[in-house]
Amino acid sequence: MHSRVASPAQTHPEAKALSSLKEARLEAKLTLAFGFMSFIPILLVVWAMMYAIPLRIAIYPIVLSAFGGYFLIARPMIHSVLKVIERIRTLSSSHSFELVDTDEHNEIGELARSFNRITQELEHKIDELESSRELVKKLLSRIGTAMNSYEGIDNLLNLVIENTAAALEARMGSLMLVDGEKQELAMKTAWSSNGLAADPHFRVKLGEGVVGWVAKEGRAMRGTCKASSAGFANSRSEEDEVLSVPLKLRDHPIGAITVLREQGARAFVEDDEMLLASIGSQVAVAIENYRLNLDVERTYLETIMALALAVEAKDPYSAGHSKRVGFYATKIGEQMGLDQEMLRTLNDAGVLHDIGKIGIKDEILLKATPLTPDEQKVMQQHPIIGEAIVKPVRSLGKVVSLVRHHHERFDGGGYPSGLKGEAIPLGARILAVADTYDAIVTDRPYRKRLSVDQAKAELTRCAGAQHDPVVIEAFLKVLAEKETRLSAAKDAGHPA
Ligand SMILES: [Fe+2]
Incomplete structure (x- = not known):
């Protein structure tokens, strides 16, 4: 592992070009201009004085030298420098990246070309910055979307x-x-x-x-x-x-x-x-x-699981009902070859399917005699109340529709939505069979429990009307396998 300290900025090639320009060619030209405009005229004056040449004759080469130095060397140079400075000033105050005219093949032209290269590089850097800014914007937007999902x-x-x-x-x-x-x-x-x-x-x-x-x-x-x-x-x-x-x-x-x-x-x-x-x-x-x-959700989940038990505790006839529905539903799911996630969903939905009964009054919930039509309407609200209780738990997302639809009938005569056939979620169709079976084989306030064989006959009778025949068939196989295991264990003298 090596850590690295950022190195100082490297010497830029443009800086080198400008340095040589300053040190060599520009200085030579200035010297030349100075020579023509002052040194040569002084020499000419000395020459005229030494040889007694009349001033009116000597003045011509003096003026010629001074004008030549100014017009041919100094002026074009100053003019070019001013042009470049003016151009740079214009560009620095605007957002455009026009290049400076580099026709001149002298040091000023070189200065202008250096400036152009710097401008082009700057433009490139700004493009890069723009694209990375776009990238960051896009990135933050995608992350924001994901965070809200x-x-x-x-x-x-x-x-x-x-x-x-x-x-x-x-x-x-x-x-x-x-x-x-x-x-x-x-x-x-x-x-x-x-x-x-x-x-x-x-x-x-x-x-x-x-x-x-x-x-x-x-x-x-x-x-x-x-x-x-x-x-x-x-x-x-x-x-x-x-x-x-x-x-x-x-x-x-x-x-x-x-x-x-x-x-x-x-x-x-x-x-x-x-x-x-x-x-x-x-x-x-x-x-x-x-x-x-997750902590909040776990606490909520523990609370509603406790609520589900509290609902059962109110009614001695339904003790253990929810857990058994979860168990039977899972067995049917296994028989139908459903995946592990679906089996977990079926078990959770079994435990929670009647949790909505917490919102039903005790005089209706615990009534020993048949419910009146109005009372039935109230009772039929329990899948909707249950759905509302389970919905906030994200990890129970797949359980929600099963809780809502566990009283739908295959022929469309159920509640709360009156869904028909395969429009009812498969898990809810399975849950309905498990729920019905457990209700038949346990004691109820209004009747004694029936035998497994009577329950099987009742389920067979309901296939295609109240229940999905495919699910009934799978459950009958589960019961048959259980009976086979029981008789085998009996023959061998072991408990099943
Ligand atoms: Fe129910």
Whole structure:
């Protein structure tokens, strides 16, 4: 690892050209003009006096020399200098980049050409500045959009690293976060422009290497380092240009953003560091907000899970109902070959499907006799109330529609939306079957529980009307498999 101190400005070629002009040719011309305008006339006066030549004859060469020196050498030179100065003054007070006329093949022409080269370079630099300003604007706008979206912190960080590295003309970029317990930095996300492999499990001790040092000291670092020490495996060059800035919250480092350019590429400068530090401070705030939101969300989730249990506790007949619905729904999902994420969603939706009952009055909720039409209307609000309770939890995003639609009927006669057939979310169709089955096989205030065989017959009867026949078929298979396991265990003398 090498740190590098910015070197002083190199001598500019234009400055060299101007220096030689000043020292040699311009001085020679001035000397020549002085000679013609004063030295030669004095010599002529001395010559006239020594040889007693009448002044009226000597005056002609004296005047000729003085005029010649002025008109042929001094005046054109002063005129050209004034022209260049006037042009430079005009250009410096305007925003145009017109070039100075360089027809003259003398030192003034050279001065003008030097000025033109400086102007062109300035124009080029301004173009570069304009384009990087555009880039930064675009970058900040994309980051702002991502910060306001609900796609989660991982997408935001990926986007930030990719765009930041591109904006800084870097070949690789990574974002690592401090793991306080282990006193290490762990790779959170990385990006590279040409397929360089980043190790997603890369970790480095705080204080070790460039990134570890930056995260420990809370200070930025510019220099060179091996790409492998920043978590990239197969870099072609031995040492890359590196720029790493800490992510800090209230002066406390929580990670580091690092970008690398290939060896031989332009070294990172202070402007790059300032840009990366500015992005780093925004990312640190975004990470903090995300963590705070996560804490709030976790607390909310724990609260509504407790609420779901509280709803069940009100009604002794429904004790354990929600958990069993989640269990049956997951089994149906497994039978239908659904993925792990969907199975988790089915379990959560099972636990939470009746949470909206918290908003229903006890005299309706706990009524032992059949509900009146008005009471039924109130009761039918529970999926909508449940939807509103679950909706704020971002991690339960897929559960929301299942809670809302778990009382829809396959034939379209259900509530609250009257959806029909496959318009009802598959998870809600599964949940409905699990809910119905558990209601049949458990005691209710108005009837005794039915046997599994009676429940199977009831479900078969409802296929295509209340329930999706495909889901019923899957559930009957689940029950059949359970029966097979039970009888096998019985035969073997073991509990199932
Ligand atoms: Fe329900």
